[in-house]
Amino acid sequence: MNINHHLDDATLISYSAGALSQGMALVVASHLSICPQCRERAEHTDAVGGALLESLEPETVADDMLASVLAQLDELPTKQESVPVTPIVMDPEIPAPLREYIHCPLDQLEWKRIVPGVAYYDMPWEGHGVSRLLRIAPGKAMLAHTHNGNELTMVLRGSFSDEVGRFCRGDVADLDDQIEHQPLVDSKADCICLIATDAPLRFTTLFGKLVQPITGF
Amino acid sequence: MKNRPPGEDVDNIVQLSQAEMASADWSDLLGRLAVKPDKSIYARLFNHFAPRVKAYIVRLGVAISAAEEVTQEVMLSVWRKAHMYHPDKAAASTWIFTLARNQSIDWMRKQKYPQYSLDEWSETACESGQGEQEVLSDRVAQAISQLPEKQAQVIYMSYFEGRSHGDIASRLDIPLGSVKSRIRLATEKLKQIWGGDEYEH
Numbered sequence: 001m002n003i004n005h006h007l008d009d010a011t012l013i014s015y016s017a018g019a020l021s022q023g024m025a026l027v028v029a030s031h032l033s034i035c036p037q038c039r040e041r042a043e044h045t046d047a048v049g050g051a052l053l054e055s056l057e058p059e060t061v062a063d064d065m066l067a068s069v070l071a072q073l074d075e076l077p078t079k080q081e082s083v084p085v086t087p088i089v090m091d092p093e094i095p096a097p098l099r100e101y102i103h104c105p106l107d108q109l110e111w112k113r114i115v116p117g118v119a120y121y122d123m124p125w126e127g128h129g130v131s132r133l134l135r136i137a138p139g140k141a142m143l144a145h146t147h148n149g150n151e152l153t154m155v156l157r158g159s160f161s162d163e164v165g166r167f168c169r170g171d172v173a174d175l176d177d178q179i180e181h182q183p184l185v186d187s188k189a190d191c192i193c194l195i196a197t198d199a200p201l202r203f204t205t206l207f208g209k210l211v212q213p214i215t216g217f
Numbered sequence: 218m219k220n221r222p223p224g225e226d227v228d229n230i231v232q233l234s235q236a237e238m239a240s241a242d243w244s245d246l247l248g249r250l251a252v253k254p255d256k257s258i259y260a261r262l263f264n265h266f267a268p269r270v271k272a273y274i275v276r277l278g279v280a281i282s283a284a285e286e287v288t289q290e291v292m293l294s295v296w297r298k299a300h301m302y303h304p305d306k307a308a309a310s311t312w313i314f315t316l317a318r319n320q321s322i323d324w325m326r327k328q329k330y331p332q333y334s335l336d337e338w339s340e341t342a343c344e345s346g347q348g349e350q351e352v353l354s355d356r357v358a359q360a361i362s363q364l365p366e367k368q369a370q371v372i373y374m375s376y377f378e379g380r381s382h383g384d385i386a387s388r389l390d391i392p393l394g395s396v397k398s399r400i401r402l403a404t405e406k407l408k409q410i411w412g413g414d415e416y417e418h
Contacts, residue, residue: 009404010397014382017375018277018318022328029331039333043307044411045404049318050311051358052376058268059275062285066263069289070256073296097331125328149383149393176382178394198383 005164005171007031007038011152016045023123023131023196027152030095030194031172093156098194102133106157106192111135114215118142122216129197130217136160136185136193143208143215144182149199151175153183158191160184180204244354247312248304250296259296266313267292273314274321276377287324291317308354322379356410368403371396 007015007028014020015028032039091105101123102109111119117137125131129149133156136142153173160167162181167173175181185191201217203209243265250258271288279287294316302312322330361372374380374388382400386393 008397008401010382010400013372013375013400013404016318017379018322018330019375019379019381019384021381022326022331026331029333032333042333043311044407046315047308047311047354047357048361048372048407049314049376050308051354051361052373053269053273053314053317054310054354055358055361056269056272056276059271059284061267061271061288065267065285065289065292066260069263069292069296070260072293073254073256073259097333100329100331176393176397198381 001034001170002168003035003037003170005167005173006035007041007172008174009041011150011174012038012041012045013048016042016049021127021129021131021196021198022125023127023129024150024152024198026097026101026123026131027154027172027194027196029097031154031170033096034170093192095154095156095194106133106135109133115211120216127198129199131196132194132216134193134195136183136191138185138188138190141182141184143203143211144180144205145201145203145208145217146180147175147177147197147199148202149176149197151195151197151201153193153195156192156194158185158187158189160191160193161186243309244304247295247299247302247309250299251302251304254296254299259299262295262309263292266295266310270313270317273317273377277318277321277379278325279321283324287321290324291320294320310354353410357407360407360410364403364406368399368406371399372403375400 011020011024011028015025020028032042093106094102109121111121113119117140119135121133121135123131123133138158151173153167153175155167155169155171157169159169160183162173162183164173164175164179164181166186167183173183197217201212203212203217243262246258246262249255250262267288270291271284274287274291275281275284291313295313298316302309319330319332322328361369364372370389371385374385380388382393382396385396389396
């Protein structure tokens with residue numbers, strides 16, 4: 001897969017630190033699962049965590065914890081866990097981390113329509129921002145908006161273009177309040193993206209502001 | 218030691234571990250555990266890492282009352298998943314850090330932190346040599362300690378307190394963009410250790 005748009009360093013640090021919301025972490029993990037370049041960078045940001053773990057002043061643990069753990073080891077399964085990593089027959093369009101939550105091909109999901117040509121499917125959790133799949137028909141544009149926080153978008157199918165560039169399958173748009181954009185779907189088929197924000201979007205046109213309540217953003 | 222498990226000489230294991238702790242190479246030890254389950258090796262790793270794991274998860278926000286239980290769970294998973302560890306892929310501290318992070322978050326959010334890693338490590342080619350990760354790990358620690366205060370602060374707030382960019386911004390009363398640029402600057406310095414690869418964004 002030819003990936004042209006990658007994760008921001010600041011996002012990777014937050015992911016390794018465990019500081020991302022579920023939705024944002026899901027987009028990051030999904031991109032990492034298909035992008036060896038970013039995966040290598042994530043190994044480095046994980047190593048920052050390892051070095052920091054070593055640097056901590058140790059806390060006292062209960063005297064009997066080791067004994068209690070050792071007593072449990074014999075009952076624990078070890079290697080058998082790794083035996084058949086269930087070969088999940090799955091739509092290869094769906095990155096591995098997303099398969100935890102999506103159990104059918106993308107086309108069979110119960111999409112909810114926002115406006116003609118735009119539909120969404122929410123991830124099963126709530127938070128400050130949104131975490132959903134977004135499906136946009138060819139030639140349709142998202143309303144122009146900027147962000148109060150971060151917005152992460154990974155393309156699963158089709159493509160879109162905005163002020164930053166063209167985003168195709170596997171690419172991730174990692175944006176924040178420095179950017180105002182209006183993504184336009186430029187593929188022949190629908191564009192399906194996994195997106196997450198950590199704060200509400202800020203629509204920049206009057207129309208956008210008026211319809212914001214029904215968009216769920 | 219009251220709860221001596223049947224057939225296990227725990228006291229001996231503990232004494233041995235404390236005597237040899239100082240010079241042990243943790244990644245090498247965990248690498249040996251990956252190949253063959255060995256309780257005396259495990260006990261040495263436990264004595265070094267369990268108190269650090271507990272310190273970390275308490276900072277991250279696991280309630281004090283649950284810290285012992287979560288620490289125990291993390292250390293049990295070290296044993297259970299040891300066969301998935303590759304010493305040439307990550308330092309022991311890095312690998313155990315990711316286990317502790319994931320389990321703390323699972324505990325705090327009652328949701329699994331989306332992961333790409335542990336299982337898939339085996340699929341990536343192992344390009345670096347044995348022991349290199351450990352050297353790298355020392356250099357990372359040194360580089361972090363040399364970061365300018367403002368950059369170190371956002372790194373600590375991320376890793377030790379699990380704070381999002383937005384959360385750090387409001388805590389420090391600075392714009393979101395400043396938080397991100399401080400983190401990026403810190404990352405640039407740390408990248409020099411890894412060879413400073415450049416990527417497009």
